[in-house]
Amino acid sequence: MLVAVYARHSTEHQCTSTADQIARCHAYCAAKDYIVVDTYADEALSGATLANRRGLHAMMRAVTRSDFERIITEDLSRISRDQSDIAALYKKLSFLGIALETVSEGEINELHIGLKGTMNALYLKDLADKTRRGMIASVKRGAIPGGRTYGYDLIKRYDHAGEPIRGARAINPGEADVIRTIFTDYAEGQSLKRICANLNAMGIASPAGKRWLPNVLVGTASRQTGILRQTLYKGLLTFNKMQFKKHPETGKRTSVMRPRDEWIEVAVPDLAIIDAGLFDKVQDLIKTRATAREEAAEEKAAATAEQAAAREAARQRKWRAAQVKSPQKRRYFFSGHLLCAASGGTMRYHRKGVYGCDHARTCPTCTIEVPELMRWSLAAFRAITEADIAAWAARPEVAVQRQGFDEMIAAIDASVASKRAEVATILDTLGSHARTREVQRYLEEREQRLRRWHIDRVNIKRRREAITPTPAVTDAALRALRSLITTLETDPDNHLANTALRRVAPRVTVVRRGTVSLHVTYRELLKLGRPDQG
Known part of the structure; x- marks a missing residue:
C-alpha cells in the first residue's frame, strides 16, 4: 500500500x-x-x-x-x-x-x-x-511584557542561576525628557498637531523612527494606546488588556479587548517618568478634547457608574463584532458578475443600495436597487427545473465528455487485465523460482502500478458521475437550491448562501426590468445534491 x-x-x-x-x-x-x-x-x-x-x-x-x-x-x-x-x-x-x-x-x-x-x-x-x-505571575514579580516601549531601554540581567531575567527595563533619559515635554505641553493646552510640529522641527524621531503624528500621541480610546495613554509613564503597568482568538473562517489570530475588570495593574514606581497627577490631568483633557466627539459625549452623558459601565460594555461588544466580522470581498451573489443586456456593459455598485452601468443616463435598464435585483434573480433561480438539468446533461459536449471518461475507464480495465495476465504467465513459467528477491521486486512494481490504475479509475468514475445526474441527485440539488433561495429571501446578506449561489451562477444578466438571465454552471448546481463533493 x-x-x-x-x-x-x-x-x-x-x-x-x-x-x-x-x-x-x-x-x-x-x-x-x-x-x-x-x-x-x-x-x-x-x-x-x-x-x-x-x-x-x-x-x-x-x-x-x-x-x-x-x-x-x-x-x-x-x-x-x-x-x-x-x-x-x-x-x-x-x-x-x-x-x-x-x-x-x-x-x-x-x-x-x-x-x-x-x-x-x-x-x-x-x-x-x-x-x-505564568505571564501574569511574571508581571506581578516586576517583569514588563512585550517589546520595547518608548522611554525605556531593555536591559540584560541574570538571576542567581545565570538564567536571563526577561522583561527588565530602565528609563532612557533622552526619551524620558521628550515624554515629559509632551505631557506638559498637552496639559498646558497645546494641540496634538502643535506638539507634533514642535517635535518634528527639533528633529526628534518618533518611536517608529519617522515623523510625529497625532495618532502616535493619543492612539485609540478602545485599546488605550498612544503615548498620552501609557500608564507605565506614571509607574503603573497595565497588563492583560488584549486576548487573541482564532478567526473561525480564516484561521488567523484576531486581537480582542478584554473587559476592564480583567485588566491587571501592577505598581512599578521605579519606572515612573511623570507625576501621577499630571498623567490623570492629561486623561481628563483627552476625554474633553478628543476628536471622537461622540465618544466624549457618551462618557459625559453617563449619570451613574452603572450607566458608564453599561455604555463601555456596549462599546466593547460593538468593537469585538467588528473584529470577528467575516471577510467578504463580494456581498451578494451577483456582485462583480452583473451584466446589462441593453448597454452591453458591466453593472457596478454606484451608490448605497443601487447598481447601474456606465451608460446609466441613457440605458433603459439602469439604475436598479438591490432589493429588485435580488427578487428578479431569485425568481430566475426558482424557475430552474429537472428538465433544465436533463437538457444540459443531454448536450453533445457533455455526452462527449462522458464518452471520453468511458473510454478512459475501458482503457484502464484493459491495461489491468493485460498486466494481471502477464504476471500470471510469469508465475506459471517460473514455478518455484518465483520467490527470488528479483522476482518479488518485479511483482511489487507491477502491484504498485495496478494500485495506481485502480485509484485513477475511481477518480475518473467520480468525474463521470459529476456530469451524469440521477433523479435522486437532481431532486436533492433542487431542494438545496430552493433552501438557499428561501434563506436569501429572508436574509439577503447571508454570506454562505450568496457564496453558494455565486458558484452556481457566475454571471447574471439583466435583460430588461423584471427579467434576469442566469449563466448556470450545472456541474456546480449538482454539487448541491452531493454535499460530500461541495
Whole structure:
C-alpha cells in the first residue's frame, strides 16, 4: 500500500522531535508492509491553526493527485489540535478515499475525530490558560511584557542561576525628557498637531523612527494606546488588556479587548517618568478634547457608574463584532458578475443600495436597487427545473465528455487485465523460482502500478458521475437550491448562501426590468445534491 508520512512539532526547542516522529512512522510502515512514497513535515509550527503549514498543504495537494492511498502520522494531534480543522480534513480525506492512520491509535474513524479532537482542543485551552497565568505571575514579580516601549531601554540581567531575567527595563533619559515635554505641553493646552510640529522641527524621531503624528500621541480610546495613554509613564503597568482568538473562517489570530475588570495593574514606581497627577490631568483633557466627539459625549452623558459601565460594555461588544466580522470581498451573489443586456456593459455598485452601468443616463435598464435585483434573480433561480438539468446533461459536449471518461475507464480495465495476465504467465513459467528477491521486486512494481490504475479509475468514475445526474441527485440539488433561495429571501446578506449561489451562477444578466438571465454552471448546481463533493 502506498502511504505518505506527516510529522510536526510546535517549538524550536523540539528540534529533534520531527525526525523522531518520522523515524517512528517509517518503522511502523515497515512492520505493516506499507510503501512510503513521500514524507511531509512542519517544524516549529503550532497545531492550533492550519495557517503557514506548508508541509500539510503540500500533502493535501498530493492527496488530490492520488499520489498515495493512506496518510501515516504519529498522533492525531500532529495533524491539528483544532476540532473544526481536523474534522474538515478528515471529511475531505474520506471523500477522496484516503485513509488516515496513526501509530498510537491505528486507523482513524469518526469516533477518534470526536473524542481526540475534543481532548486536543481542551489541551490547547489548558495550555493557553497556564501560559497566561505564568505571564501574569511574571508581571506581578516586576517583569514588563512585550517589546520595547518608548522611554525605556531593555536591559540584560541574570538571576542567581545565570538564567536571563526577561522583561527588565530602565528609563532612557533622552526619551524620558521628550515624554515629559509632551505631557506638559498637552496639559498646558497645546494641540496634538502643535506638539507634533514642535517635535518634528527639533528633529526628534518618533518611536517608529519617522515623523510625529497625532495618532502616535493619543492612539485609540478602545485599546488605550498612544503615548498620552501609557500608564507605565506614571509607574503603573497595565497588563492583560488584549486576548487573541482564532478567526473561525480564516484561521488567523484576531486581537480582542478584554473587559476592564480583567485588566491587571501592577505598581512599578521605579519606572515612573511623570507625576501621577499630571498623567490623570492629561486623561481628563483627552476625554474633553478628543476628536471622537461622540465618544466624549457618551462618557459625559453617563449619570451613574452603572450607566458608564453599561455604555463601555456596549462599546466593547460593538468593537469585538467588528473584529470577528467575516471577510467578504463580494456581498451578494451577483456582485462583480452583473451584466446589462441593453448597454452591453458591466453593472457596478454606484451608490448605497443601487447598481447601474456606465451608460446609466441613457440605458433603459439602469439604475436598479438591490432589493429588485435580488427578487428578479431569485425568481430566475426558482424557475430552474429537472428538465433544465436533463437538457444540459443531454448536450453533445457533455455526452462527449462522458464518452471520453468511458473510454478512459475501458482503457484502464484493459491495461489491468493485460498486466494481471502477464504476471500470471510469469508465475506459471517460473514455478518455484518465483520467490527470488528479483522476482518479488518485479511483482511489487507491477502491484504498485495496478494500485495506481485502480485509484485513477475511481477518480475518473467520480468525474463521470459529476456530469451524469440521477433523479435522486437532481431532486436533492433542487431542494438545496430552493433552501438557499428561501434563506436569501429572508436574509439577503447571508454570506454562505450568496457564496453558494455565486458558484452556481457566475454571471447574471439583466435583460430588461423584471427579467434576469442566469449563466448556470450545472456541474456546480449538482454539487448541491452531493454535499460530500461541495
